[in-house]
Amino acid sequence: MxxxxxxxxxxxxxxxxxxxxxxxxxxxxxxxxxxxxxxxxxxxxxxxxxxxxxxxxxxxxxxxxxxxxxxxxxxxxxxxxxxxxxxxxxxxxxxxxxxxxxxxxxxxxxxxxxxxxxRNFAPIVEDEVHYRDLVLSRISQMLSDGNKEIQLSPREFQLLDLLLQNRGQVLPRELILERIWGVDADVSTKTIDATVKLLRKKLDSFGKYDLLQSIRGVGYKIEN
CATH class of the missing domain: 3.40.50.2300 (Response regulator)
Known part of the structure; x- marks a missing residue:
């Protein structure tokens, strides 16, 4: 929960x-x-x-x-x-x-x-996130474009899902760290950068390497 x-x-x-x-x-x-x-x-x-x-x-x-x-x-x-x-x-x-x-x-x-x-009145989160020609499945944690699909790791999925939910906004590294790894996690912001690198490799297979943008000294964003 x-x-x-x-x-x-x-x-x-x-x-x-x-x-x-x-x-x-x-x-x-x-x-x-x-x-x-x-x-x-x-x-x-x-x-x-x-x-x-x-x-x-x-x-x-x-x-x-x-x-x-x-x-x-x-x-x-x-x-x-x-x-x-x-x-x-x-x-x-x-x-x-x-x-x-x-x-x-x-x-x-x-x-x-x-x-x-x-009481079970909480809203149901959509099973899929659609962004341009990409579809992110929250159930399987797969990313697809209609022709092929790639399995994301749990951290890659959480990062991409968070950025897509807040597309158009710059998310600071510190906030990403808290949201995905937790405030008590013994990891540094370098862990985020490493996860971004791995995620970009998978996005590159869809020709979307630049989808995930770095904002120098702040964090990351995905455009609307």
Whole structure:
């Protein structure tokens, strides 16, 4: 299960992320600002978004309201120290599916997550990504152009999928590293560059070597 945790309290965020990974075996991405929460939730698929009410650069309520306005249909759980009835109503009216008041026990958080995922209302991610004459299969992780197909490694697939989902945008190496390898991974940005090199070799077999563009000193992008 993939979880996005948006929590600006460093100790609490680290604790929640650790417990979700170690106790429940979930994959967790942790961000600390509202804008990052919005970007992550719109650039990848998560089973549940856990949004803290008070964050810099966009509160959890603001992020939730923005996502719902744009048609986001996934599960959203709000974390907050605000416990008045009016605050709960505001959070739910913004589009949150559930509301957990701090402080809370980790077992209760896990139970809320399980309850949300049982509702099975998260959007279905398309099985294929189409870009010009290329088709990327999310099921088989194969890349094809109608005449031939090539198997991608898991990291090559994740990188290409991430760039295609955000085509037209420059993705910094640091962000790519966090999204694909994870914030706790003991790897450097050179690992990204090596994966790009391998992916370009496979793209070259379709005559698309230059599809994946390097932005010097920043990261990578794919044009719209």
């Amino acid at each position: 993939n979880i996005l945790l948006a929590e600006d309290d460093l100790k609490l965020g680290e604790l929640i992320g650790y417990m979700l990974k170690k106790k429940a075996g979930y994959q967790v991405d942790w961000v600390k600002e509202g804008e990052d929460a919005y970007f992550y939730s719109t650039s990848s698929h998560y089973d549940v978004l856990i949004l803290d009410w008070m964050m810099p650069n966009g509160t959890g309520v603001e992020v939730c309201r923005r996502l719902r306005k744009e048609g986001y249909a996934g599960a959203i759980l709000m974390l907050t120290a605000k416990d008045s009835v009016e605050d709960r109503i505001n959070g739910l009216d913004a589009g949150a599916d559930d509301y957990l008041i701090k402080p809370f026990e980790i077992d209760e958080l896990l139970a809320r997550i399980r309850a949300l995922t049982r």
